[in-house]
Amino acid sequence: MISTTDTENQRVNLLWTGGWDSTFRLLKLVLNNREVQPFYIIDPNRESLGHEVRAMQHIRSEISKSYPKASKLLLSTLFIELHDIKENILVTAAYLNIRKSVPVGIQYEWLARFAEERGDHPMEIGIEMGSHGTSKYLSKYWIYKYFDEEGFYMIDEKYKGTDVYNLFKYFKFSIIDLKKRDMKAIAEKERFIHIMGHTWFCHSPISNGKPCGVCKPCIIAIHEGMAYRMPLQSMIRYHLRWLLSLEQFKRTFPGLYHFLKKIKDLLIPKKEK
Amino acid sequence: MPQHMSNITRLFWTGGWDSTYRLLVLLLIEKKKVQPIYVIDPNRNSVAYELKAMQKIKKLLKENYPVERELLLTTQFYELNDIEPNDNISSAFNRLLERYPTLGSQNEWLARMATQYKIHNMEMGLQKSTGANFLAIKNLIKKSNSNGQTLVKIADDLKSTDEYYVFGNFSFPLFNITKSGMLKNATTWGFNNLMDNTWFCHQPLSSGKPCGVCVPCGGIVRDKMSFRMPWISRIRYHFRLFLSKDQFKKAYPGIYEYMRKTKNRFVTKK
Numbered sequence: 001m002i003s004t005t006d007t008e009n010q011r012v013n014l015l016w017t018g019g020w021d022s023t024f025r026l027l028k029l030v031l032n033n034r035e036v037q038p039f040y041i042i043d044p045n046r047e048s049l050g051h052e053v054r055a056m057q058h059i060r061s062e063i064s065k066s067y068p069k070a071s072k073l074l075l076s077t078l079f080i081e082l083h084d085i086k087e088n089i090l091v092t093a094a095y096l097n098i099r100k101s102v103p104v105g106i107q108y109e110w111l112a113r114f115a116e117e118r119g120d121h122p123m124e125i126g127i128e129m130g131s132h133g134t135s136k137y138l139s140k141y142w143i144y145k146y147f148d149e150e151g152f153y154m155i156d157e158k159y160k161g162t163d164v165y166n167l168f169k170y171f172k173f174s175i176i177d178l179k180k181r182d183m184k185a186i187a188e189k190e191r192f193i194h195i196m197g198h199t200w201f202c203h204s205p206i207s208n209g210k211p212c213g214v215c216k217p218c219i220i221a222i223h224e225g226m227a228y229r230m231p232l233q234s235m236i237r238y239h240l241r242w243l244l245s246l247e248q249f250k251r252t253f254p255g256l257y258h259f260l261k262k263i264k265d266l267l268i269p270k271k272e273k
Numbered sequence: 274m275p276q277h278m279s280n281i282t283r284l285f286w287t288g289g290w291d292s293t294y295r296l297l298v299l300l301l302i303e304k305k306k307v308q309p310i311y312v313i314d315p316n317r318n319s320v321a322y323e324l325k326a327m328q329k330i331k332k333l334l335k336e337n338y339p340v341e342r343e344l345l346l347t348t349q350f351y352e353l354n355d356i357e358p359n360d361n362i363s364s365a366f367n368r369l370l371e372r373y374p375t376l377g378s379q380n381e382w383l384a385r386m387a388t389q390y391k392i393h394n395m396e397m398g399l400q401k402s403t404g405a406n407f408l409a410i411k412n413l414i415k416k417s418n419s420n421g422q423t424l425v426k427i428a429d430d431l432k433s434t435d436e437y438y439v440f441g442n443f444s445f446p447l448f449n450i451t452k453s454g455m456l457k458n459a460t461t462w463g464f465n466n467l468m469d470n471t472w473f474c475h476q477p478l479s480s481g482k483p484c485g486v487c488v489p490c491g492g493i494v495r496d497k498m499s500f501r502m503p504w505i506s507r508i509r510y511h512f513r514l515f516l517s518k519d520q521f522k523k524a525y526p527g528i529y530e531y532m533r534k535t536k537n538r539f540v541t542k543k
Binding site for chain 2: 042044045046047049050051053054057060061076077078079080081083084207
């Protein structure tokens with residue numbers, strides 16, 4: 001039930017993509033009487049752009065149907081073009097240094113630059129508990145749970161002055177202690193699972209608009225018990241992913257990949273520049 | 274209007290030919306600050322292509338005209354679904370539609386957007402043509418000056434007309450120039466290479482090439498600018514009657530109706 005208390009000083013800046021994790025956080029916030037200012041960074045080279053914006057529109061209209069009071073707490077999304085974000089040498093250098101030893105996604109570099117430029121941080125970012133990549137390092141080593149009325153995670157103060165701190169100090173990680181299936185259980189219990197069904201996850205949708213089944217978010221979704229959200233065609237593609245994606249083939253059969261590459265190089269010599 | 278906005282020209286920039294031409298004239302020739310405005314319609318297949326075109330043009334501006342690039346402010350984005358209904362505007366638009374059946378639906382939501390967000394005198398890249406948008410307002414336009422901006426708008430004494438409800442908030446500075454006129458000017462002023470990066474197709478193919486069938490693609494051919502289309506799009510343009518039901522219906526209404534009736538006789542509707 002939404003009360004009528006003043007929500008202005010409780011406004012949360014949330015990086016919202018229309019995906020499972022950030023939408024879960026958004027719903028938890030508005031259903032708990034928190035005003036949310038969503039931000040979306042437009043990367044025109046991301047093939048899923050249209051799908052993500054469509055997902056966000058569907059989610060908004062579902063919220064206003066199911067929870068009309070809560071929908072008033074969801075402000076209009078602020079869209080920012082990726083290439084309009086100001087350069088920031090300190091942030092970029094921190095990212096490049098970390099990248100040498102840890103596989104950190106490039107999005108953290110531009111999101112940190114955006115947060116610094118806007119000056120209105122920390123911003124909430126919907127990252128789930130993960131067993132690999134940035135999420136693994138964040139949850140295992142870098143973050144610390146700070147206890148306020150709800151408890152949230154931020155980068156541990158002991159890293160102050162390091163590259164890790166310079167890159168991640170801009171974010172609040174409120175759902176990093178949850179896995180996708182935990183969020184599903186909560187959404188079912190709190191009866192907003194029907195809205196979660198409108199979220200989007202694939203980075204490279206195929207031409208008929210269905211998830212590719214091959215990209216990283218598709219694979220993560222399947223591995224974390226979300227295969228029921230995949231159409232048959234995407235599941236078939238998932239099982240054949242080594243034949244459909246060179247990256248997947250290389251990762252699964254590195255020896256065979258390098259052997260085939262050598263044969264190819266022998267048969268088709270590279271052109272000299 | 275706030276003081277700091279008075280010397281800034283607001284422009285509806287889509288990355289298309291007309292609005293990009295206007296943008297470049299404002300920045301490179303008139304040396305004016307520009308606030309671009311873009312509405313995200315996620316159901317439009319060309320959104321990503323338009324955004325990519327704008328990004329490329331910004332990049333080229335930075336490389337070739339770094340001083341003028343600083344005059345271009347960060348684009349303001351609005352979501353189509355956030356635009357509130359407005360019965361007065363929608364009714365006026367529907368009445369205009371009876372007189373000009375091919376009037377673009379974007380005029381209706383642009384008018385609602387301008388009213389909702391109080392965006393006055395936004396420039397639109399509407400060019401001289403035989404299209405319904407131009408014909409609807411061609412006899413109503415008047416030039417005036419406001420805060421150093423030359424306005425090309427529907428005259429204020431027409432405030433009670435349907436045309437004013439729909440188009441009254443906008444200025445149409447390209448009212449007297451055609452696409453080929455713009456090309457001529459862009460070549461004279463030396464920014465035609467930037468114009469090559471504009472986007473026009475509403476329904477790009479999965480290969481990322483223009484479809485050759487949609488209304489803007491047809492406009493490119495009619496304006497004698499088909500050199501901007503790859504050969505596959507030009508071939509599709511010549512076969513457009515077989516590739517698009519709408520195009521076929523428009524060209525052969527009798528045959529279309531006959532075929533529809535025949536189909537209905539054999540395939541009963543569920």
